[in-house]
Amino acid sequence: MADQVSSSRKASAVMKTVSGKLSEVISTLGWDCYDDVVVEIGGTQVSGIHQGEDYNKKWAAPYGTRKYNKDAFIVIKNLDRSPFEPSKPFTEGEFKPAHPYQSK
Numbered sequence: 173m174a175d176q177v178s179s180s181r182k183a184s185a186v187m188k189t190v191s192g193k194l195s196e197v198i199s200t201l202g203w204d205c206y207d208d209v210v211v212e213i214g215g216t217q218v219s220g221i222h223q224g225e226d227y228n229k230k231w232a233a234p235y236g237t238r239k240y241n242k243d244a245f246i247v248i249k250n251l252d253r254s255p256f257e258p259s260k261p262f263t264e265g266e267f268k269p270a271h272p273y274q275s276k
Contacts, residue, residue: 194248201250208251215244 203209219233233239 201253203250203253207253210249210251212247212249213240213244214247215241217241 217239219235219237219239221232222235223232
């Protein structure tokens with residue numbers, strides 16, 4: 173319980189510093205209050221190896237366990253401002269590679 177309170181206090185102290193700077197950046201970017209914004213964590217790893225019954229718990233993590241690296245970071249994405257446009261194929265005759273393929 174004490175660890176949870178301490179962690180909560182640390183998070184509040186960080187938020188006081190970050191919130192002012194974050195609001196300046198959001199204003200600079202011109203984001204709107206109706207934009208679809210998501211917050212994600214980067215710098216993590218997930219165990220992808222199924223361990224046997226007698227695996228060494230000190231060195232190997234159980235399958236699917238998420239670990240946050242010391243240099244983990246927060247990613248804020250505005251999904252409305254990053255349009256997805258798939259690549260389009262070249263029109264006939266437009267593709268002229270510098271080194272054309274020559275079959276042997």
